[in-house]
Amino acid sequence: MRIGVLALQGAFHEHQVMLEHLGVDVVQVRLPADLEGLDGLILPGGESTTIGKLAVDFDLMDPLKAFAAEHALWGTCAGAIFMARKVGRPQPVLGLMDIVIERNAFGRQVASFETDLDVPALRHLNGGGKAYHAVFIRAPLIEAVQGTAEALATLPDGRIVAARQGRWLVTSFHPELTQDDRFHRYFLELVQSKFDR
Numbered sequence: 001m002r003i004g005v006l007a008l009q010g011a012f013h014e015h016q017v018m019l020e021h022l023g024v025d026v027v028q029v030r031l032p033a034d035l036e037g038l039d040g041l042i043l044p045g046g047e048s049t050t051i052g053k054l055a056v057d058f059d060l061m062d063p064l065k066a067f068a069a070e071h072a073l074w075g076t077c078a079g080a081i082f083m084a085r086k087v088g089r090p091q092p093v094l095g096l097m098d099i100v101i102e103r104n105a106f107g108r109q110v111a112s113f114e115t116d117l118d119v120p121a122l123r124h125l126n127g128g129g130k131a132y133h134a135v136f137i138r139a140p141l142i143e144a145v146q147g148t149a150e151a152l153a154t155l156p157d158g159r160i161v162a163a164r165q166g167r168w169l170v171t172s173f174h175p176e177l178t179q180d181d182r183f184h185r186y187f188l189e190l191v192q193s194k195f196d197r
């Protein structure tokens, strides 16, 4: 399997390390040609306005949308914002997934937090029964899932922090910053699956 990690800005290296640990070939994507031959793509956390601006400057917007139409995609944090169809205040986004997302919904950098989540979608994986420890860094909130998008994880108060639509996955938090590789393994399952949206 060969997975791309959008490497314009943000935590792409950490995703690469996790994927390589799982025996996956990783390609850093900076130009449209880098998408060639990939089986899936991860959009990392970072600063969504910067990622969006660089994606426009590097003529990546249309190639990314075309790639997403055929492949699995996973956005973490800023990457999730970049995939959303609707963001609180307009900025360059791919506008793919039927979710409404609010940036920095939990407050400033100092309000970053970690918490355990119950994620039913991970239960079938090896080691899947235990709670998932999630790291939130100036995280966005998935305010609504629409169409065929569905929530995968919520905070105890019901706020949505992970969602899936066909082979598209978004998480408000950063699985690449923990030792727990279950979300990466779940994504690799989506890459290999033939889910329809």
Ligand SMILES: NC(=O)CC[C@H](N)C(=O)O
Pocket: 044, 045, 046, 047, 048, 049, 076, 077, 078, 079, 081, 103, 104, 137, 138, 139, 140
């Ligand atoms: N950890 C992150 O990716 C933070 C996302 C950032 N606050 C944004 O709005 O783009």
